[in-house]
Amino acid sequence: MREIFENSGNKDTRSGFGAGLHELGKTNKDIVALCADLTGSLKMDAFAAEFPERFIQCGIAEANMIGTAAGLAVSGKIPFAGSFAEFVTGRVYDQVRQSVAYSETNVKICASHAGITLGEDGATHQTMEDIGLMRMLPNLTVINPCDYNQTKAATIAIADHHGPVYLRFGRPSVPNFTPANQKFEIGKALLMVEGADVSIFATGHLVWEAIQAANILKGEGISAEVVNIHTIKPLDKKAVIESAAKTGAVVTAEEHLIAGGLGELIAGLLTREKPTPQEFVAVDDLFGQSGEPADLMREYKLNAESIVSAAKRAIARK
Amino acid sequence: MVLSLSIREQKKSKNRKIITIMTHNYPLGEIASQVRRDIVRMVNLAASGHPGGSLSSTEIMTALFFSEMNHNPANWRRDGKGKDMFFLSAGHLSPVFYSILARSGYFPVSELASFRKLGSRLQGHPSVERGLPGVHMASGSLGQGLSVACGAALTKRIEGENNFIYVLMGDGESQEGQVWEAAMFAAHHKLSNIIAFTDWNGQQIDGPNEKVMSLGDLEAKWRAFGWDVVVADGHDIEAIKAVIRGAKEASADGKPKMLLMKTEMGKEVDFMQGTHHWHGKAPNAEQTEKALSQLKETIGDF
Numbered sequence: 001m002r003e004i005f006e007n008s009g010n011k012d013t014r015s016g017f018g019a020g021l022h023e024l025g026k027t028n029k030d031i032v033a034l035c036a037d038l039t040g041s042l043k044m045d046a047f048a049a050e051f052p053e054r055f056i057q058c059g060i061a062e063a064n065m066i067g068t069a070a071g072l073a074v075s076g077k078i079p080f081a082g083s084f085a086e087f088v089t090g091r092v093y094d095q096v097r098q099s100v101a102y103s104e105t106n107v108k109i110c111a112s113h114a115g116i117t118l119g120e121d122g123a124t125h126q127t128m129e130d131i132g133l134m135r136m137l138p139n140l141t142v143i144n145p146c147d148y149n150q151t152k153a154a155t156i157a158i159a160d161h162h163g164p165v166y167l168r169f170g171r172p173s174v175p176n177f178t179p180a181n182q183k184f185e186i187g188k189a190l191l192m193v194e195g196a197d198v199s200i201f202a203t204g205h206l207v208w209e210a211i212q213a214a215n216i217l218k219g220e221g222i223s224a225e226v227v228n229i230h231t232i233k234p235l236d237k238k239a240v241i242e243s244a245a246k247t248g249a250v251v252t253a254e255e256h257l258i259a260g261g262l263g264e265l266i267a268g269l270l271t272r273e274k275p276t277p278q279e280f281v282a283v284d285d286l287f288g289q290s291g292e293p294a295d296l297m298r299e300y301k302l303n304a305e306s307i308v309s310a311a312k313r314a315i316a317r318k
Numbered sequence: 319m320v321l322s323l324s325i326r327e328q329k330k331s332k333n334r335k336i337i338t339i340m341t342h343n344y345p346l347g348e349i350a351s352q353v354r355r356d357i358v359r360m361v362n363l364a365a366s367g368h369p370g371g372s373l374s375s376t377e378i379m380t381a382l383f384f385s386e387m388n389h390n391p392a393n394w395r396r397d398g399k400g401k402d403m404f405f406l407s408a409g410h411l412s413p414v415f416y417s418i419l420a421r422s423g424y425f426p427v428s429e430l431a432s433f434r435k436l437g438s439r440l441q442g443h444p445s446v447e448r449g450l451p452g453v454h455m456a457s458g459s460l461g462q463g464l465s466v467a468c469g470a471a472l473t474k475r476i477e478g479e480n481n482f483i484y485v486l487m488g489d490g491e492s493q494e495g496q497v498w499e500a501a502m503f504a505a506h507h508k509l510s511n512i513i514a515f516t517d518w519n520g521q522q523i524d525g526p527n528e529k530v531m532s533l534g535d536l537e538a539k540w541r542a543f544g545w546d547v548v549v550a551d552g553h554d555i556e557a558i559k560a561v562i563r564g565a566k567e568a569s570a571d572g573k574p575k576m577l578l579m580k581t582e583m584g585k586e587v588d589f590m591q592g593t594h595h596w597h598g599k600a601p602n603a604e605q606t607e608k609a610l611s612q613l614k615e616t617i618g619d620f
Contacts, residue, residue: 032476056472059506064465064499071405071469074454076397077476079469094459095496099466103446103456 005192005211007175011148013205014112014169018043019148020155021080021110025051028159034069034081036062041171042082042112062087063095066107070099073106078159084118085111085168086127089134100164101137107164109134110155113171114144115255116283116300117205117293126288132260134166135233141186142233144168144254146207148176150230153184161186168204170255172293175208189236191243195225198311199243199250203229203262206253206281206302213307224311232262237273240266244276249314253281253307255297277317279310341421341617342384346555348616349421350380354586355613356417356430356620362606364434367442370596371488372414374519374552374581379418381558382484382515386566391423394451402481403470405455407463408488408517409443410598415452416440420620424452427620461494463487464514468500471509471574482566485514490522493531498543504574505544512574513565517552519583521594540576552579587612 024031025047033047034056048055056072058065062083069079081088088109089096100107111130118126135142141163145151151169158165192207193214202210207228214224225243229236244250250270252263263280270276283300297303341349353376361367383389388402395401406415413433420427425439432438439450443458455466467485474481491497504512516536524530533539540547546568550561558579565575583597584590587609590601601609 032472053476056507058503059499061496061499061503063461063496064468064503067462067465067496067500068469068472068503070455070462071466071471072473073469074396074398074466075403075470075473076399077469077473095462095465098456098459099462105455 005177007177009176010173011176012171012173013145013148013151014171015043016148016151017110017112017155017167017169018046020152022046022050024156024159025054028078030076030078031159032056032072032077032079034058034065034079036060036065036083036087038083042110044082062092066092066095067099069107070103070105074103078106078108080108080110082110082112084125085114085130086125089127089130093133097137101139104139105164106162108158109164109166111166111168114168115170115204116288116296116302117170117172117255119171119293119296120290122290123287128255128257128283128288129260130168131232131254131256131262135260135265139164140233141165141231143186143231144204145230146204146228147174147178149178149180149182150184153182154230157184157186170205174205177208187231187234187236189239190228190230191225192228193224193226195223195247197223197247197249198315199225199227199247200253200307200311201227201229201240201250201262201266202253203232205255209302209304210253210307212304213311216304216308217311222311222315229262232265235265235269237269240269241273244270245274248276248318250276250278251281251307251310251314252278255302256282258282258284277314279314281306281310341423344617346380346384348614349384350376350555351614352617353380353414353417353421355610355615357413358587358601358606358609358613359619360413360417360430360433361600362603363431365600366434367413367600368410368598369413369601370521370583370590370594371408371411371517371519373585373587373590374583375411375414375486375517376585377553377555378486378515378517378558378579379414381555382562383418383422385559386562387484388481391452394424396446396454398454398470400479400481403454403483405463405467405470405483405485406444406457407485408460408491409458411486411488412440412442412444415444419452421617425450430620460488460491461496464497464500464504467512467514468504468507468509471512472507474511481511483512485512487514487516489516489518489520489527489533490530492516492533492536501540501543501545508572509574510569510572513562513577514575515577515579517581518578519581521583521597523594523597525594537578544573545576546571546573547576547578549578549580552581553585
C-alpha cells in the first residue's frame with residue numbers, strides 16, 4: 001500500500017494495452033491479435049508491424065471478428081480482439097455470449113475508448129453500459145485497470161489466464177501513478193489509501209479521482225479509504241466486505257451507468273453480507289454527449305469533487 | 319435414469335472402437351437410413367427438436383463423417399490439432415449431428431436417448447459445457463459458425479497444417495448478416511482450407527425461403543464474394559463425395575469453397591418431406607411409427 005501517489009506523467013491507458021500486447025507478442029508465439037479497422041486507435045500498430053503473420057485485420061465487421069477470435073481460440077491460439085468498447089460489447093453481444101462466454105473460448109476482448117471520456121465523438125461511441133453487459137455473462141472475467149502501467153500489466157496477466165476476458169480501457173491521457181512493471185493479480189482488489197471513516201471503491205479512470213478526493217477529505221479531517229477494484233468480475237468480495245465493515249460508509253465511483261455498474265454490484269454484495277450506507281458516483285440513466293473528456297467528467301459529476309460530496313453524504317447516513 | 323443409463327454405457331466404451339469399425343462396414347446409404355431413424359426417435363423421445371433440416375442434411379453428414387473427413391473419434395481433441403475440424407453452424411440440426419457423432423464412435427449410441435433431457439450432454443443445441451466429444455463450439459444462434467471456421471482455418475495456416483475446416487449451414491441462415499461478413503473475410507484472407515456446406519432445402523420456420531426472405535441467386539452471391547461454388551444433389555452420396563474431393567483438390571487456388579447442396583426438408587419421411595411444417599416439430603407416437611415404417615433399420619436402433 002502506498003499513501004502518496006505521484007503522477008509520473010499523463011498517458012493513455014490504451015497505450016498501456018498496446019505496449020503490453022507488443023511485449024506478449026515477443027514472448028508467446030500463440031498470441032494473435034485481431035482488429036476491426038481501428039489498429040491505430042487501439043495502439044496495436046507495434047504488434048501488427050512486428051508480427052504481421054499473427055495480426056489479423058478484420059475490416060469493419062465486429063461480429064465476424066468475435067467469431068473468428070473464438071475459432072482461433074478453440075484451435076489453440078490466444079486471440080486479443082480489439083475495437084471501441086461499444087463495438088465489442090453492445091454491437092456483438094450475442095456473438096460474445098454464444099461463441100465466447102458459453103463456448104468457454106480463450107478470447108481476450110479488448111475494449112478501448114470505454115466510457116464518456118471517449119469525448120468528442122459523442123454518445124453513439126460512448127458506452128457506459130459495457131461493464132453491466134459483460135459482467136452478466138457467466139464464465140467471463142471483467143477487468144478495468146486505472147492507468148497506463150496497470151493496463152499494461154493487466155494485458156500481460158490475462159494471457160496467462162485460461163478463459164474469456166473482457167479488458168476495458170480508455171482513450172484520453174490521464175495520470176499514470178501506479179508502479180511500472182507491477183504484477184497484476186486478477187480478482188485482487190488493491191488498497192490504495194487506508195482510512196477509517198468511509199470506503200471509496202473506484203475503478204478505471206475514477207481511481208485517480210478517488211485518491212484526490214481522499215486528499216481533499218483528509219484536509220477536512222475525514223479519513224477516507226480508497227480501494228482500486230480493477231477486477232469487476234470476479235469481485236474481491238472479502239476486501240469489499242472488510243473495508244465496508246471497518247468504515248461503515250461506502251462510495252462507489254466509476255465511468256459507467258449506475259445500472260449494471262460496479263456500484264450496483266457492490267450494493268448487491270453488501271445488501272446480502274453487510275448492509276452499509278452507500279452513495280454512487282456514476283451516470284444515472286443518461287446517454288453522453290460530445291465534449292472534451294475533462295469537461296464531460298465535470299459535467300457528469302465523475303470527478304474528485306463529486307466523490308468528496310458523496311463521501312460526506314454516506315458518512316452522514318451512518 | 320438417463321444419467322445412470324449413460325454411465326452404464328460408458329463401461330461399454332472400451333468396445334466403441336470395434337462398434338465404429340463395424341459401422342464403417344455398412345454402405346453409406348444404410349448408415350444414412352439408421353441416422354434418419356435415430357433423428358425421428360430422438361425428437362419423438364424428447365417431444366421437441368428439429369427433424370426437418372436434420373433429415374435433409376443426413377447424406378451430407380454421412381458422406382463427410384464416414385468417408386471424407388480426417389478425424390479420430392476415439393482420440394478426439396477440442397483443439398482439433400492435426401485433424402480436420404467440423405463446425406455445425408445451424409445448431410438446430412443437433413439431432414443429425416448427435417446421431418452421426420454417436421454412430422462414428424464419439425460417444426455411446428445409447429446416450430442419444432438423453433437428447434434434450436435434464437442434465438444431458440446432448441443439449442437442445444450443441445454445447446461444450448458438459449464436454450460432449452465431437453462438439454468444438456456451442457451453436458444455435460445462427461450465423462456464427464462460418465466466422466468460427468475462419469478462425470480455425472487461420473490457426474491451421476499459421477501452424478502449417480494441411481487439414482480442412484468443414485462447416486454446415488442452413489439456407490435460411492444466410493439471411494444473417496454475419497454470414498456475409500465471414501464470406502468477405504474468408505475470401506480476403508484466402509482461406510481455401512474452408513469447405514462449407516449449405517443445406518439448401520428451400521424451407522425455414524415460417525415457410526419457403528422464397529416467401530420469407532428470398533435468397534435470390536445464392537450461387538452468384540457466393541461467387542461474387544470470391545468463393546469457389548459448386549451446386550450438387552445433397553441426397554446423392556456419391557455426388558457429395560465427389561464435390562468434397564473436388565473442393566479438397568482445388569485448395570491451392572486460394573479460394574474458400576461453398577458447396578450448395580440441393581436437398582428436401584424432411585427427406586425420406588413422406589409426410590415430412592418438402593414442407594416447412596416439420597422444421598421444429600416432434601412427431602407423436604403414431605407419426606413416429608409411420609415415419610419409422612419408411613426408414614429401414616440397418617445398424618440397429620439405440
